Amino acid sequence: MKTVQKRWLWSLSLFGLAFVGGWVTRYYVNTPSFGKSTVVVQRDFAPAVADSRVPKSNPKISEPEMLRLYWRVWSLVQDEYVEPVDEEKLLQGSLSAMLASLNDPRSQYLNPKQYDQYARALNGEVDGIGAVLKVIQRKTTLRIKGSEETAPLEQSLIQVVSVLPNSPAEKAGLQPGDFITYVDKQWVISEDPFAEVLQLQRIHSARQQVREASERARERLRNSITIAQAIETLSHAPQPNERLKPLQLTIQRGSNTLELTVGRSQTRVRSLEYKMLPNRVGYLRISMLNPRAVSEFNSALDTLRKGGANALVIDLRGTAIGQQEPTLQILSQLVRQRAVAMVETREGKQMSKRALNLRQEPKASPLRLAVLVDRGTYNLAELMALALRTGAKARLFGATTAGDASQTVLYRLQDGSAFTLTVGRYYGADNTAFHLRGVQPDERVAEAVRMRGQPNGDPALDRALRWLSTNTKEKKA
Numbered sequence: 001m002k003t004v005q006k007r008w009l010w011s012l013s014l015f016g017l018a019f020v021g022g023w024v025t026r027y028y029v030n031t032p033s034f035g036k037s038t039v040v041v042q043r044d045f046a047p048a049v050a051d052s053r054v055p056k057s058n059p060k061i062s063e064p065e066m067l068r069l070y071w072r073v074w075s076l077v078q079d080e081y082v083e084p085v086d087e088e089k090l091l092q093g094s095l096s097a098m099l100a101s102l103n104d105p106r107s108q109y110l111n112p113k114q115y116d117q118y119a120r121a122l123n124g125e126v127d128g129i130g131a132v133l134k135v136i137q138r139k140t141t142l143r144i145k146g147s148e149e150t151a152p153l154e155q156s157l158i159q160v161v162s163v164l165p166n167s168p169a170e171k172a173g174l175q176p177g178d179f180i181t182y183v184d185k186q187w188v189i190s191e192d193p194f195a196e197v198l199q200l201q202r203i204h205s206a207r208q209q210v211r212e213a214s215e216r217a218r219e220r221l222r223n224s225i226t227i228a229q230a231i232e233t234l235s236h237a238p239q240p241n242e243r244l245k246p247l248q249l250t251i252q253r254g255s256n257t258l259e260l261t262v263g264r265s266q267t268r269v270r271s272l273e274y275k276m277l278p279n280r281v282g283y284l285r286i287s288m289l290n291p292r293a294v295s296e297f298n299s300a301l302d303t304l305r306k307g308g309a310n311a312l313v314i315d316l317r318g319t320a321i322g323q324q325e326p327t328l329q330i331l332s333q334l335v336r337q338r339a340v341a342m343v344e345t346r347e348g349k350q351m352s353k354r355a356l357n358l359r360q361e362p363k364a365s366p367l368r369l370a371v372l373v374d375r376g377t378y379n380l381a382e383l384m385a386l387a388l389r390t391g392a393k394a395r396l397f398g399a400t401t402a403g404d405a406s407q408t409v410l411y412r413l414q415d416g417s418a419f420t421l422t423v424g425r426y427y428g429a430d431n432t433a434f435h436l437r438g439v440q441p442d443e444r445v446a447e448a449v450r451m452r453g454q455p456n457g458d459p460a461l462d463r464a465l466r467w468l469s470t471n472t473k474e475k476k477a
Contacts, residue, residue, distance in 0.1 A: 074090070074091075074094075077090065078090070092109070092111060095109055096108075096109050099419060099421075102422075103137070104406075104422050105134050105135050105136070106404070106406040106408045106420060106421075106422045107408075107419070107420060107421045107422050108419060108420055109417065109418075109419040110417060110418045110419060110420070111417050112415065112416035112417050114417075115412075115416065115417055115418040117235065118410075118418070121321060122288075122290055122321060122323065123290060123292070124268055124269040124270070124271060124288055124290065124292065125266055125267075125268055125269075126164055126167070126266070126267045126268075126269060126321075127235055127236065127237035127264075127266055127267075128234050128235035128236055128237055128264050129167065129168050129169045129172075129174070129234050129235075129247070129262045129263070129264055130163070130164040130166075130167020130168050130169045130170065130265070130267035131160050131161075131162065131163050131164065131167065131169040131174055131234075132160070132161040132162040132163075132164070132320040132321060132376075132378065133158055133159065133160060133161060133180075133231065133234065134158075134159055134161050134404075135156055135157065135158055135159070135227055136156070136157055136159050137154065137155065137156050137157075138154075138155050138157065139152060139153070139154055139155075140152075140153050140154075140155055141153060142195055142196060142199065144196060144199055144200065144203075145196065145213070146209060147200075147203070147205070149199065149203055151195070151199045153191055153192075153195055154191065155190045155191045156190055156191070156227060157179050157180075157181070157188075157190050158179065158180045158188060158227060158230060158231065158234075159177065159178070159179050159180075160174055160175065160176055160177065160178040160179075160180070161176060161320050161376060161378050161402055162176055162318045162319070162320030162321075162376035162378055163175065163176060163318060163376065164267055164269050164287070164318070165269060165270070165287055165318075166267060166269075167265075167267040167269075168246075168262050168263035168264060168265055168267070169262055171263075172249075172260045172261060172262040172263070173260060174249075174251070174260060174262065175253065176318065176374065176375045176376035176402075177253070177375050178251045178252070178253050179251065179252040179253075180230065180234070180249055180250070180251060181250050181251070181252050181257075182248075182249065182250035183225060183230050183233055183234070183247060183248075183249060183250075184233075184247055184248050185223070185248060185250075186223055186224055186225045187220055187223060187224040187225070188224070188225060188226075188227060188230045189221075189224050189225070189226055189227065190227075193217040193218075193220045193221055193224075194214070194217045196213045196216075196217065197210060197213045197214050197217055200213055233247065234247070234264075236264060237264055237265060237266045238264065238265065244263075244264050246261045246262060246263045246264075247261070247262050247263075247264065248260075248261055249261075249262055269287050269288055269321075270287060271286070271287055271288045271290055271292045271293035271296055272284065272285065272286050272287065272288075272293050272296040272297055272300060273285045273287070273453075274300040274303070274304065275453075276304060276307055276309065277313070277455060277465070278455065279310075279465070279468075279469060280307075280308050280309050280310045280311070281309065281310070281311045281312070281313060281465060281468060282300075282301075282304035282307075282309035282311070282312045282313070282367070283312075283313045283315065283453060283461075284297070284300060284301075284304075284312065284313070284314050284315065285315040285452075285453060286314065286315065286316060286319055286330075286381075287318070287319060287321075288319070288321045288322065289319065289321070289322030289323060289326050289327045289330070289380050289381060289384070290321070290322065290323055290326050291323075291325075291326050293326055293330065294326045294329045294330055297330050297333070298333065301333060301365070305367075309367060310367065310368070311367055311368040311369070311370070311468045312365070312367045312368070312369050312370070313369075313370045313371075313372065313461065313464050313465070313468075314369060314370070314371050314372070314388065314394075315371075315372045315452075315453065315461075316371060316372060316373050316377045316381045316384060316385055317372050317373060317374040317376055317377060317398060317452075317460075318374065318376035318377070319376070319377055319378065319381035320376060320377075320378035320379070320381065320402070322378075322379060322380035322381060323380070324380060324407070327380045327381075327383065327384055328340065328356075328358055328359070330384070331358065331362070331384060331387050331388070331391070332358045332359075332360065332362045332363060333362070333363055333365060334362075334364065334365045334369065334388060334391075334392045335358075335362050335364060335387060335388065335391030335392045336362060336364040336391055336392065337362065337391055337429075338357045338358045338360075338361060338362060339355040339356070339357050339429050340356060340357070340358060340383075340387040340391055340429055341355075341356040341383050341386070341387055341426050341427060341428060341429055342354070342355060342356065342426070342427040342428070342429065342431060343355075343356050343407055343424045343425070343426055343427070344424055344425045344427065345407075345423060345424040345425075353427070353431075355429075356426070362391075364392065365392070368393075368468055369388055369392050369393070369394035369395075370394060370395050370396075370397060370464035370465075370467060370468055371385050371388050371389070371394045371395070371396045371397070372396075372397055372398050372460050372461060372464060373385050373396055373397070373398040373399065373401050373439060373441055374398045374399045374401070374460075375399055375400060375401065375402055375438070376402065377398075377401040377402060377439070378401070378402040378404055379402070379404045379405070379406065381401075382401045382402065382403070382404070382405070382426075382434055382438070382439050383405075383426050383428075385401065385439050386428040386429070386432060386434065386439055387428070387429060389428075389442075390428055390429045390430050390432075391429060395442045395443070395464070395467055396439070396440075396441040396442045396443070397441055397442070397443045397445055397460045397461075397463050397464045397467075398441050398444070398445050398460045399441065399444065399445070399446070400437075400438040400439065400440055400441065401434070401438040401439040402438060403434060403435060403436050403437050403438035403439075404435065405425045405426040405427065405433070405434050405435035406422045406424075406425065406426075406435070407422065407423055407424035407425065407426055408420050408421065408422050408423070409421050409423050443463055443467070445459050445460040445463050447459035447460075
């Protein structure tokens with residue numbers, strides 16, 4: 001039981017995006033003086049945070065005593081454990097568990113290889129199946145076999161946040177909201193497999209019933225992998241001259257269980273695509289909010305204006321990879337005021353909110369705006385949708401968004417590794433909260449998309465075009 005619980009704890013720190021995973025830095029092993037360590041913030045990831053940070057001392061905690069305790073345990077494990085110990089793996093595991101104890105999917109350690117994957121993903125090169133993933137925790141009910149008894153059960157599940165364009169995941173039919181429960185017929189450990197055994201013992205069930213439940217649990221474990229192992233498999237891309245067989249995934253989609261075959265490769269994602277639709281409506285699909293998207297957005301907006309566009313549809317469906325500064329730069333071309341959001345942060349034991357402002361006065365676009373959103377609209381894309389509604393009078397069409405309002409900072413460490421840390425929560429400029437609840441569209445569109453971005457094949461786009469057309473007639477009248 002304890003072993004399984006430890007495996008969950010370690011696995012929780014490996015979620016988030018499909019192209020990142022597990023943890024920690026050898027620098028601290030070779031440098032016992034923690035107080036002198038300096039970490040660097042990648043500025044384009046979180047420009048509101050200083051360029052460098054030195055960890056603060058906490059007078060309430062005796063750091064020498066805590067360090068001595070840590071090194072004592074470290075030495076005992078290193079010297080006394082029954083098998084040879086990999087020091088790097090041991091330290092990485094301990095620091096990974098520290099971040100995992102925050103119980104926050106956005107706070108995680110990246111070893112040098114994982115950081116390289118992470119950085120390349122921000123620039124549009126995504127390894128593996130090509131889906132943005134997160135690990136969510138949910139509470140459900142355990143039903144005892146052969147009994148009317150039930151018990152609460154906590155689960156940690158891999159969920160698809162977004163499926164990237166032209167990726168193996170998109171070609172296989174994976175969708176935002178899907179839960180990945182099995183990888184190549186191996187159960188991805190999501191809960192305590194012995195929970196049923198414990199409940200049967202609690203209600204004093206017959207020994208035979210307890211024995212059968214125990215055997216079922218052991219059989220599940222014999223053919224299982226941790227969340228960490230699953231994400232590593234899902235995020236692996238073939239190396240030169242390497243051929244990877246497709247993965248067999250078991251997917252839970254609502255009440256349906258599906259079997260999908262998904263390949264793995266390196267998916268190159270275009271940051272932005274655009275075109276002119278009938279009635280001089282410009283269409284902009286933003287796949288990633290990164291520095292490249294800024295220059296491409298400015299160029300596309302200029303081209304559409306010169307082409308006579310009188311309205312604009314911004315498609316943020318499935319937009320899950322983003323950075324704060326590029327998001328603000330794009331918003332500066334569309335909104336009317338500098339304050340585009342609020343950020344709540346902690347100062348000691350108190351929480352405080354401040355405005356998140358554009359660096360310069362915005363250049364509000366005269367074009368009328370409609371925004372398309374769905375459950376794959378994630379984090380900074382959700383902030384953008386809210387900012388366009390409050391700051392550019394845009395109307396939102398589609399489905400409720402993912403509901404992640406985490407402001408995340410990326411810290412670079414001296415050995416090439418890094419870690420991300422949630423330092424704040426975003427709110428709309430009008431103080432609208434969307435963390436864990438999502439941004440609600442102005443008009444819900446439940447119909448499935450047949451041809452994204454194509455009139456008469458994209459119900460949300462069709463609704464947006466009708467609204468823009470009606471709005472134009474009213475203005476002319």
